[in-house]
Amino acid sequence: MVCSEEKHPSPRRRFLANGIKALAGLFGLGLGIPLAGFFLSPALKKSRADWIEIADLGQLRQGEPSKITYRYVRKDGWRMSEARRMAFVVRQDDGKLVALTNRCTHLGCGVDWNSATQRFTCPCHGGAFDAQGRVLEGPPPEPLAQLAVKVEADKIFIRDA
Amino acid sequence: MSRVYKFLDERLNLTPLIRSIADHEVPEHADPSKHVSAFMYCFGGIAFFILLLQALTGVFLMLYYVPSPEDAYASVNYIENETAFGGFIRGIHRVGTTAAVVMVSLHMLRVVLTGSYRKPRELNWIAGIFLLLLVAGSCFTGYLLPWDQKAYWATTVGVNMVASIPLAGGFLADALRGGSEVGALTLVRFFVIHVMFLPAFLVIFLAAHFFMVRRQGISRPL
Numbered sequence: 001m002v003c004s005e006e007k008h009p010s011p012r013r014r015f016l017a018n019g020i021k022a023l024a025g026l027f028g029l030g031l032g033i034p035l036a037g038f039f040l041s042p043a044l045k046k047s048r049a050d051w052i053e054i055a056d057l058g059q060l061r062q063g064e065p066s067k068i069t070y071r072y073v074r075k076d077g078w079r080m081s082e083a084r085r086m087a088f089v090v091r092q093d094d095g096k097l098v099a100l101t102n103r104c105t106h107l108g109c110g111v112d113w114n115s116a117t118q119r120f121t122c123p124c125h126g127g128a129f130d131a132q133g134r135v136l137e138g139p140p141p142e143p144l145a146q147l148a149v150k151v152e153a154d155k156i157f158i159r160d161a
Numbered sequence: 162m163s164r165v166y167k168f169l170d171e172r173l174n175l176t177p178l179i180r181s182i183a184d185h186e187v188p189e190h191a192d193p194s195k196h197v198s199a200f201m202y203c204f205g206g207i208a209f210f211i212l213l214l215q216a217l218t219g220v221f222l223m224l225y226y227v228p229s230p231e232d233a234y235a236s237v238n239y240i241e242n243e244t245a246f247g248g249f250i251r252g253i254h255r256v257g258t259t260a261a262v263v264m265v266s267l268h269m270l271r272v273v274l275t276g277s278y279r280k281p282r283e284l285n286w287i288a289g290i291f292l293l294l295l296v297a298g299s300c301f302t303g304y305l306l307p308w309d310q311k312a313y314w315a316t317t318v319g320v321n322m323v324a325s326i327p328l329a330g331g332f333l334a335d336a337l338r339g340g341s342e343v344g345a346l347t348l349v350r351f352f353v354i355h356v357m358f359l360p361a362f363l364v365i366f367l368a369a370h371f372f373m374v375r376r377q378g379i380s381r382p383l
Contacts, residue, residue: 031214034246035221041245077225078232078239 042077051150051157054087058154065090065100065113065120065131068156087147087158088113088120090131099147099158100133106140120144191379201271202379208264211257212296212363218254219356226306228352230345233308258300265296277380285373291366295359302355308348316351317343 009017037044054070065088074083088100100120104111109124119136120129127138134143147158170176189195191202225244227236240247269289272278278286305316320343324334339346 031217034249035217037245038221038247038250039224041243041247044245045243078227078235078243 049160051159053155053157055089055156056154057151057156060089060091060156062091064115064118067102067113086110088144089149089156089158092132097149097151097156098132099149099156100144101147103145104140105135105142105144106138111144188379188381190381201267201274204264204268204271208261208268209367211261211264212367214253215257215261215299216360218250218257221250222254223356228306228349230308230348233306233348237307258303261296262300265293269293275380275382282373282377282380285370285377288366288370288373292363292370295363295366299355299359299363302351302359305343305348305351306355313343316347320347 052070052072055066055068059068060066067086067088069084069086071082071084074081086102088102090098090100092098102110102112104122104124104127106122106125106127109122111120111122111127111129113119113131114121117128118131120131120133122128122138122140125139127140128136129140129144130136132143133146135141147160150157150159166175191199193199193203222240225236225240225247227233237251240251242248272286272289301316301319305312320334320337323337324330326333335341337347337350338344339350
């Protein structure tokens with residue numbers, strides 16, 4: 001037993017004790033960091049959505065938003081499922097394309113384009129947006145959400161912004 | 162750290178408790194710093210350490226693993242390729258399996274070589290045999306979980322060995338598979354056996370194993 005030494009341990013003993021602590025700490029970190037990273041990985045991962053091809057340029061209607069329904073592969077962890085979604089594509093005055101989701105920013109109902117009144121109307125609480133997605137009236141707090149758009153070889157691609 | 166300990170010790174009087182658990186002199190014949198050959202007395206401790214690693218990595222793997230035929234392979238694939246450190250953690254668990262079997266075997270070999278299984282330690286030898294079977298059972302049940310071809314056929318072959326037991330074999334094999342074929346029920350069963358039943362018995366037998374070592378001391382070589 002080393003009781004007599006306990007109050008003032010010899011330098012050698014202290015060195016060994018510290019060495020063991022350092023080793024244990026190294027091992028703890030080497031294991032703890034990967035385990036924590038593994039646990040947190042879904043929260044840390046910036047998963048960029050893939051570009052989804054939704055239509056040909058020629059399919060766009062002139063002067064007003066075109067409703068486009070498209071299929072895409074939805075990733076949920078390790079599960080892949082096919083889902084359908086809807087978006088509106090509008091050509092702005094300067095020729096640039098804007099893609100809008102059809103989710104009303106109030107409570108998420110599906111808005112639709114009304115050609116007669118030239119506005120998006122929401123069936124739930126009477127929200128209305130103009131062709132660029134800006135709020136015209138009703139409860140929606142902000143404009144319709146935009147999706148990233150690009151055109152390659154006359155095909156329109158979108159992606160969650 | 163020492164202040165935290167002092168705070169707790171003042172209130173809970175921990176020191177005698179820790180002394181009785183952790184503060185014991187290593188007998189000379191089992192001290193590698195005195196006899197190099199005494200390193201073989203470390204095998205059991207290393208085996209235990211590996212089992213702790215297996216438990217730790219296993220719990221974390223359960224964050225992503227799903228024991229169903231539709232999801233099992235995809236979830237293992239997800240662990241390997243889409244989580245941070247997933248390959249590393251699953252790697253520890255996978256290699257740790259082999260390491261555990263190696264260390265348990267070496268530990269057993271040491272016990273045989275030093276004759277430590279003899280009176281008065283027969284009961285601890287028996288507890289050790291149970292531990293060996295529990296480790297082997299963990300290897301066997303864990304092997305099915307990735308649900309790939311190797312897993313499927315290894316389990317098919319393994320359960321067929323059980324089926325070759327006279328009289329009770331067919332029944333035992335069906336009980337193990339949860340039916341007459343390796344399928345969804347087998348996968349869930351093996352998963353639950355792997356993460357609940359076997360670990361529970363491992364804890365019980367390890368506790369008994371260590372209790373007996375502490376009561377009887379480390380055996381002297383022949």
